[in-house]
Amino acid sequence: MKARLLLIALVATMLFLVSGLVVAQDVEITYWDTMNDQEREVFGVIVEECATELGITVNYEYVPFDQAQATYRTAAQGDNAPDILRTEVAWGPEFAALGYTLDLTDMITEEERASYLVAPFNYNTWGGRIWGLPQVTDAPALVYNKSLLEAAGVEVPTTMDELIAAAEAIAALSTEEAPVYGIATLWAEYAFQPFMWAYGGSLITVNEDGTYSIGINSEGTVEALGVVKGLLDSGVMGPGYDPANQYGNSMTAFKDGQVGFFIMGPWATADILSGAAFAETPENLGVAAIPAGPAGQGSPVGGHGYTIYAGTDYPEESLAFIRCLNSVENQVTLATELNLVPTLLEAYENEELAANEILQGFLAQMQVATNRPVLVAGGSIYTEFSVQYQEVLLNGKDAQEAMDAVAAAWELLLESEPPVPGE
């Protein structure tokens, strides 16, 4: 009797161990997401659905956007990186050049490539190879509070001068107790770029002979800095520039109805619509393209793609998971619920999207947006730009001198730009 019990116990233990081994062999993928809270509420459901559909375990982990680049670098170097990362467009070339991300060229068919919009897809290529699939594309547009425009008696502007005049009219509604600002921006140096292009400045241009031209210290940029500083100092642009809290403070002020125009991207619309000025009346929110200035028009094209870690145990499964996340149906869900701009051509055939005014506003902006340089240094150019931009606006540093310093720092960056493989 005792012997039999012992035998049963032994068999049970072995079964348990064996089943443990089987479970351990299941596919387990880690996905690092950088989406904001509102986006993850919708996207988390899609992640779960795809994990169930493919019968895999997915560790869905959140890494704050502003830390993801540096955290991934460290993790990838030591074999601790997630199988899949939501990669901002500017990070892609650097990760590819360092060998962190998997070359997907041979896994992606021509047909699949052709199903994407060209511009966002090109952000995922570097050196003629494919390193990722685009999830969303975006460019900050002119988001506005319709009732404030009405109260100030201004129309949606079609030129930079009109925008400034309208912003001034809105700021004039300000009272002692309740400040009203004409125009607000997301984090500062990034949202400054539309002004820069409007007045004729530029970032880095790759010439045909492979050399680079730096346009950040051109007259146009300096003029644009003067315009923005004037707006900020006169209180037309606000809330006050506080670099440590810029993004959050601007969002709060716009959501509360204290701001007329807001230079902001599609990713924030779900958050904006939860604010006091829009929760009851979502139709109060308008979106248009940032108007042209005397020397041009533009807005930085950003966006995010999915990349796979070069050291992953599950390249095929990871790609299958990405394809599921990136299905037309899921892109349409993100577009209808969050106003995120799809990257698949087929998503645009959806009727609901055609009727979505907010999304159409962002699409109008995409028509007049500017691509950022696809360089390994592309992920690092804002470091010095940000410091000098702050010094001009907060410390009264001469704009030309500051932008010359940015250009000097970029020259150093470009010196260590590795040669593009295959060229």
Added chain:
Amino acid sequence: MVRKRIAYIFIAPAVIVMALVVFYPLANGIFLSFTNADKFNSAKNIGGKFTPATYQVQCGIDTKKDDFTAPISCIRNYIQVFNEPTYYFGQVFGQTLIWTIANVIPHVGIGLGLALLLNRKIRGRAIYRVILILPWAVPSYISAFVWRFMYNQEIGFFNNFLNSLGIADVPWLSESGWAMFAVVVANTWLAIPFNMVTMLGGLQSIPGDLYEAAEVDGANWWQKFMGITLPMLRPVMMTVVLLGVIWTFNSFNVIVLITEGNPFRSTQILATWAWDLGRNQEQYGIAAAYSVIILLMLLFFSFVYIRVLNRPGQESVL
């Protein structure tokens, strides 16, 4: 002999751990400071595939940046730290001095003041001590985030409070002077408990009969303080100052978590700037050279300080 061997066995674990977590990284850091290490040539382990580092000691290596030859080129990183304007050594060093001095004086002053207050027989002394030690019990990153929130220009506590008194907004984190002031205040708040407790311990070790004798002689409070308390407290205070200078000079989390060195680099100190160069700009060689320079500065300071402290006839706990 046997007793010696046992002693070695007892200290072995500590020596091994020290070697692994202190001496090896230190030696590696010093080595890196002579190399051209950056993100492109560092060792990588990707999916178990190990790529060894290809950076090298810079003796005699040609670069586009300069025309140094050996042996000068061996210390190229150190020369660049001082000479290359984009590494901002002068500015950041100046800010580090301001930061250190502006911190240590109130740390010691307020710490001593609170210790004196708590060293008297007052009702609820135990409760006061607990309350005053609280900043130490809260993880410093939580405190730092709370301070950052309070400093918010638009919705922070301080500006709301000032506004309610009819005073205009203060640009706490967006004006260089105010930003430095803001991080110094937050760091002081965090550092006071240690200084207070240490000096309270020092005060309590002063024999009471000295004060009794002074009272018999008719000394007043100030005379007792200058004649007994300060001299008797000197060894403890000197130690507190030395530790305070080293910790503050090297302190990292308050600045990184509250201002991130902003606005326009005006609150960067050597420790945070070296980290920024290493982690965000990935110039490992330069960042290592910065770290070695910090180490040398602190070694020099400590050496001089202890020499001065241990002059014959002076008592010290060091």
